[in-house]
Amino acid sequence: MNITIVGVGLIGGSVAITLKEKKAVSNIIGVDKSDANLKKALQLGFIDEGATLSDAISRSDVIFLTTPVDATLQLLPSILNQVTKQVVVDMGSTKERILQAIANHPKRGRLVAAHPMAGTEYSGPEAAISGLFKGKMMVYVDAMHSDEDAFDTVDAITEQLEMNTTFMNAHEHDVHTAYVSHISHITSFALALTVLEKEKAQGRIFELAGSGFESTVRLAKSSPDMWTPIFKQNRENVLEVLQEHIKQLQTVQQALTNEDYDTFYKLIKKSNKIRRILK
């Protein structure tokens, strides 16, 4: 099997590394708008060659689209235009707008929309790692609109990545990712901004950075190039969650302002139920 990775960053690179390790592919072509990224990916050895998009498509069985979601929105129609029997996998973090844009494309069936729920706060080819996907969830979105052979091809790759799988429609996917991924990033961004604001006035905060702080704020290292388009495409769902989140913070604020420690205690106790969801 010959594959192309469009966007040789954290996700695309980690797919390439894992499939190479499993000896599941013969040739991996990298496509990236950044020559520096392509060069780096070649150096790191997870692609065998760089090529133009058209050339890469014509010589591949499977094309992984792992660019920021604004680039995906722009590239996907023309990729599908060039596809005959190839399979295209969109691995982006938002689905509704992208799938709407190609809903009536004659080659819609060659596309499998899949979102690997895995990542780190780092980006670029150097961020790619082996084992990123292991044990994580692959969400197949609107799978009924993919050709059966295309889906089976991707599902076999998902198995190579050692992922679990689940199915959702595009709307459901975007709502859920707003809750479990996108809002976490906004929280971290705002927390970082809060602390940086204070540090500017007072200094020394860095000395106290304990592990609790680090884990809640680490997502604030995430790339704005990747995340701004995600929030743009999932704006309505994110705004809904953000409103609810601010409301919950204000409830906590109110309890503390009123010195109502019974309510405060109960809020913490209730939030503890998250144990049920996390491991």
Next chain:
Amino acid sequence: MNITIVGVGLIGGSVAITLKEKKAVSNIIGVDKSDANLKKALQLGFIDEGATLSDAISRSDVIFLTTPVDATLQLLPSILNQVTKQVVVDMGSTKERILQAIANHPKRGRLVAAHPMAGTEYSGPEAAISGLFKGKMMVYVDAMHSDEDAFDTVDAITEQLEMNTTFMNAHEHDVHTAYVSHISHITSFALALTVLEKEKAQGRIFELAGSGFESTVRLAKSSPDMWTPIFKQNRENVLEVLQEHIKQLQTVQQALTNEDYDTFYKLIKKSNKIRRILK
């Protein structure tokens, strides 16, 4: 050296385990209002015996106070009343109110106020682990009010725990912990409540819990018995940070509402500066 651990939970237990490993102590007495906790600590082997507080004080060189901060506030004056040459170490997460309460105590010099910036979201004797403190920061608070020999004793223990050290006054400490620890907990509580609220209506959220979500929300597993008193004692500082944090969230919300993606991008970019503070 014989020591007493008052409050045989995550912090006290981890101190005991580490000092035992280093063979830095001869006998460790545990004191806890919960007989079940004492029994557990004995089973786990990090205390050698349980005793009443008075008996334990009379037979110890160093007394570690690692209870929730409301218990510390209540216990500390009577502990100091019973102390002759012993050293008392308060390891709680808030300092200003506790140190005010014993500011004029004739035995004030025997107390060393120290806050190990280390912890996990778990509590109780079973949560105690070796190596919890290694490489973390020990914050000495108002160290100038401790007798020199008392401070030196504690600092030698801090070295055994393999911690770095820094000095602050009580007010400074409480402001900074509000920023780097307490607000992170509130954020996690509110994030957990947001998601749990949604899950109640829609279900299935658990399937998507990826690593980003897990790290921002894990502190929501924290014990309300430990954390309610912390917020009570650090109420004013926490309210100030919380107000700023909500303001930052509203700035992000505003940018997204207005579809002002330039501002949105810049906010993420600015929050990236947190890289400077974190490793």
